[in-house]
Amino acid sequence: MQNSPLVVSNVTLFQYSEDILSIVLTAANSPAGTLKATWRLPSTQVQRNQTSLTALETSLRSTIGLQDSDISYREQLYTSEYPTPSHSTVCVSYLYISRGTRWFKGSQQVGVFPVNKLPKLSPADRAIIRYALDRLHAKVLHSTVLQFLLPQQFDLTQLQQAFETITHQRVDRRNFRKKILALDILKANKKATNRIESVRYSFKSSTLVLLDKPFPPRKHKK
Amino acid sequence: MQNSPLVVSNVTLFQYSEDILSIVLTAANSPAGTLKATWRLPSTQVQRNQTSLTALETSLRSTIGLQDSDISYREQLYTSEYPTPSHSTVCVSYLYISRGTRWFKGSQQVGVFPVNKLPKLSPADRAIIRYALDRLHAKVLHSTVLQFLLPQQFDLTQLQQAFETITHQRVDRRNFRKKILALDILKANKKATNRIESVRYSFKSSTLVLLDKPFPPRKHKK
């Protein structure tokens, strides 16, 4: 007999590679006789001696093999509630970022889906993902989140591509460079060869930095 | 026997008048023999057939007499957790705004405290209030939240004062006017008399409007 709502937590786990932003989903045990898998955000119930965070990480490790160190960024998204007359559920959602999928086992239970090719999902999960995408979008404009999606070293073209992919904005290359360099958040690493290779950069700070002004050029008419 | 954490919700209820930003707190039943009241954020436990929101509003009505219609703005703040080895607590916090305190009964159980004269509070409550203040500050810069703190009709001086109080910024009057009028979010109401009375304005939209660019002049050197 419980007198508290059920508590669960789930996560929108982003991952970016080859200019594609993806989300990690897990396949629910499909009902017998069903051919198609049912996909969900990775989620778990929270026991009374856990927090939503510890429960989630334990679950991620066992179900999809994700180590703590595979996660480059974490933040709480929001808490949603699903009331029923008898027993409501409180769901604490998180936004995680992983830099790649070295951890990915290719299990049939786990899938990495580009955000514009998501499988059928519950309305609740879709709402959460939409919210997470909005949040990520906003954060790209006002902070250095991109550092958690990109490899540690990258060139400005990669940075700009990631920026454009996530914000759905096209920006002028020269203005983008000018502005991002003016922000003084990147450090240049000596280029390895003298061929025409791009100068590789990394972020000065390894932690999220908030920008006073939205960081990039806004539009690009032509 | 529960297998879920305990769920509670609480609220940072803001109220602004006479150029002072205040928060509503309730007095916990002080332990016998204690002279001083112990103040807390209004909070309530969430039962299994409730949501944090319904539980909170029910509780607010009965404990401090706050009607639904007294609240001009609501938003979820964040969810915090207080783990203990045996039984952790999940606390869903909200940010509310009320336009004044007509509802206020002056009960000994309820207090309205200016944000810079808060009584002693638990570290958890202080953290939540700090967070709420930061959020409010950010929202003043990027949206029209001030409409929920101010009376429906106000003059630009009042608007600017509220702005300055909440952001701790002093801005130049002329620049403030120029910018806020350029945003085209206010409508002027005909002034009642032909004396030197300020023109009174109200917001065009009765709902929160997000601004693309942070709304006001930033600094004021002298």
Place this chain on the structure above:
DNA sequence: CTAATAGTGTCTCTTAGACATTATCTG
């Protein structure tokens, strides 16, 4: 008459944003 408050306009400087060409490497 004095003090307080409301209202208003201009100039400067910084920054956003538009835009085209050259050099190097790959095939």
Place this chain on the structure above:
DNA sequence: CAGATAATGTCTAAGAGACACTATTAG
């Protein structure tokens, strides 16, 4: 030698921010 990619500088227009005086009302 053709095609792709990286690097770079200048001009213009808009907006941020600094700044001072006049008119009205209240005491």
